[in-house]
Amino acid sequence: MESLRHWHLYSKTFDKYGDQIAQCVKAAHRNGLEVHVWKVNWNLSHAPEDFIQKMRKAGRTQVSPTGEPIDWLCPSHPDNFRLELDSLLEIVRKYEVDGLHLDYIRYPSSEGCYCDGCRERFSRDTGKAVKNWPSDVITGTRREEYLNWRCEQITRLVRAVHEQARKLRKGLKLSAAVFSNYPACREQVGQD
Numbered sequence: 001m002e003s004l005r006h007w008h009l010y011s012k013t014f015d016k017y018g019d020q021i022a023q024c025v026k027a028a029h030r031n032g033l034e035v036h037v038w039k040v041n042w043n044l045s046h047a048p049e050d051f052i053q054k055m056r057k058a059g060r061t062q063v064s065p066t067g068e069p070i071d072w073l074c075p076s077h078p079d080n081f082r083l084e085l086d087s088l089l090e091i092v093r094k095y096e097v098d099g100l101h102l103d104y105i106r107y108p109s110s111e112g113c114y115c116d117g118c119r120e121r122f123s124r125d126t127g128k129a130v131k132n133w134p135s136d137v138i139t140g141t142r143r144e145e146y147l148n149w150r151c152e153q154i155t156r157l158v159r160a161v162h163e164q165a166r167k168l169r170k171g172l173k174l175s176a177a178v179f180s181n182y183p184a185c186r187e188q189v190g191q192d
């Protein structure tokens with residue numbers, strides 16, 4: 001631990017048993033095994049309640065077509081993109097891991113995301129404001145465009161990890177938990 005001031009950044013498991021990735025890498029490599037770190041992306045279902053509330057307040061969580069909050073980070077939000085990318089790269093920087101495994105690298109369902117931020121960023125990226133939000137992008141004339149843009153919010157993280165993590169460690173293996181029903185998964189969960 002660097003200082004007491006930062007104690008809250010560590011999990012209870014870390015406090016009790018120490019750095020689990022470091023110990024895992026050491027034990028596995030001693031026995032000729034590879035270590036691939038499994039990372040839950042975007043999905044907040046096991047996140048601490050105060051963190052979820054904080055993210056929701058900051059407009060960083062997803063919103064359904066009817067305005068209901070969804071406990072899943074919005075992938076188009078730049079701070080969320082940064083958070084996911086930085087935490088994945090931090091693993092490669094700090095540990096001699098052999099691979100990264102991306103889980104939940106998608107939207108939760110077809111319900112997300114229709115937050116105000118997505119409206120803004122979609123309009124900005126396409127250079128054209130959405131008149132009726134969100135109906136225009138769900139059943140209206142801009143549906144196809146939105147589905148493609150939504151997939152890109154996921155793909156751009158995979159692309160960034162691929163480029164930057166492999167720059168840090170040549171030959172690093174990347175894998176992902178993916179849906180098998182292509183191309184329906186593009187429309188359902190934004191996974192291309």
Ligand SMILES: [Zn+2]
Binds near residue numbers: 075077115117
């Ligand atoms: Zn959103």
